[in-house]
Amino acid sequence: METLLNIQKCNKHFNGIVALDDFSCTVKKQEIVGLIGPNGAGKSTLFNVITGFINQDSGSIVFNKKDISKKPAYKINNLGISRTFQDLRLIRQMTVLENVLLSFSKQPGEHLENVFLRNKKVKEIETENRKKAVELLDFAGLNEKSYDLANDLSYGQQKLLSIVCCLASDPKLLLLDEPIAGINPAMIDEIIKIIKMLPEEGKSVIIIEHNMDAITEVCGRVIFMDAGQKISEGLPEEVRNDPKVIEAYLD
């Protein structure tokens, strides 16, 4: 399979603390990669660097044959990388449906001039997006909550909604930061089911997660990170039994 994302020798320091240390990795098309490691290993920093929320000190990131190392966050999303946040971000004062509608990319109605002009086109796309949003919410089993405020959903449903928001822009790569941490087992199964379907839709995924059973179930390949470095990489079972990994956890 073709390479989708190629990270080469990325470095990032925060006032002397090393978050990424010559980190390199690749993600192929239609692949699910697990990113594991102790707290403070630099996993979320890697997500922030890929998505343009943090600029790396050095190194290159190539996505879909385009260099995205220096691009701002919004452009990177438009190129086809969507993400969720560890601290779960949504627009809590909006309804579930509005959150999804907001997430569609390149809407004509988002241009100020189109607020007054091209009314027909804007309405057309808005109706189309509404239909797609309802389908997505149906698919995720959130359709009954469409008109509730995002804030009124349970924690697990909010996490699910944040994944639905990612899917709305039809990305090629999803970065999911702890998508199943702290939620009930039924909801975990629901979310895992959705994640497992993504490669068939032509999407790749990187998941940060501490739940090793879930990682073993969904990921074809796992990368273990510590102190900003890649310590081990391979099949989930291999990485789990790697002596370097066991040593890092015991430290």
Added chain:
Amino acid sequence: MIYLLHIFILIGIYIILSVSLNLLAGYTGILSMAHAAFFGVGAYVVALLALNVHTPFILNIFLAIIAAGAFGAIVGIPSLRIKDDYFIIATFAFQIITFSVLNNLVSFTGGPMGLPGIPQPVIFGLKFDNHWSFLILTTILAVFTYFIANRIVSSPYGRILKAIREDEVFTQSLGKNVAAFKVKIFMVSAALASIAGVLYATYITYIDPTSFTVNESVFIISIVIIGGAGNLKGSVVGAIVLVMLPELLRFIGLPNSVAANIRQMLYGGLLVVFMLWRPRGFIGEYSFNRNNEK
């Protein structure tokens, strides 16, 4: 009767100011202290054009809107790079600078003496030279402003403004160019505020810098907060209440000199009371005292 019409005209002017600020402060969560400056830009542009170039009123309105929009970009582009309290201080500084320029550029703006004798509006031979006709003109422009603002907030564009207010990082992660959205709505807000300036200058027919001070900015912010941030109807209610309230003081028999001072205390007191007990204002959807840290 004339007195009542005068109050209604003022209410119309303040509706334009508060609705335009609400787009920025209430919907996008950007609290600007420079709104009176844009009010002033509209007033001075129309006054200077009418007095020196004698261009027709309709053209002057357009030029005032464009000038205020451009000035909005000049203020907005640098100051929107910083956030929260620092942004408020930056717009505060622009407000002070605008006042100082108007006050000291005597050869151009007349300085503290102001600009007297501004001609009243004439549109296609129709003269707006009495209270009734001016009230109609004010109403038309206030409705126009409300219509534009309402169109913006109920569009997909407005949805992004609200998202920026609630969580900028999330909005950015969805592929929206947050910085560009902020600058554009800042310009729109400034441009709409200048319409109020045009009305004010041609209604009073005399302007001086003291009408466009930071106190005026605070007054407009009070209307937005007390009426209700994030709700356009709130701004209309707020403008009606806050313009009428001090007028009521006259009727309880207070001497004018006392009433003027009580006015300021009343606004300040109301603002404190609302911030403490009803931060959403009469019918608002957004409260500034909420902890938005995320």
